[in-house]
Amino acid sequence: MSASEPVVKPRIVRCPACGGDSIYASTNPFRPxxxxxxxxxxxxxxxxxxxxxxxxxxxDDLPFGDPKVH
Known part of the structure; x- marks a missing residue:
């Protein structure tokens, strides 16, 4: 990495399963x-x-608009 390249912080998102922190990057094979x-x-x-x-x-045995069902 050269001095001119910006340092990119990994994006942290909420894990949809447990709600914990998850790194959303290609380095995380389980993302999200x-x-x-x-x-x-x-x-x-x-x-x-x-x-x-x-x-x-x-x-199938109950069509739309069947007047018997309300």
Missing amino acids: FCSDRCKSMDFGAWASENFRVPDPTPP
Whole structure:
């Protein structure tokens, strides 16, 4: 590194799993997570469908606008 290159401080972000500090840089293989443990816990939650996006589509046997359901 030459004297003319600026020193870049690593960006610190909040770990989405534990809320702790996490270095957001290419040197952190777990980014945005702080550790392999937090990354694995998050992946496990997705894999077990703990994180879901609600689907407003009714079941096939209950069409939209069914007057019997209120």
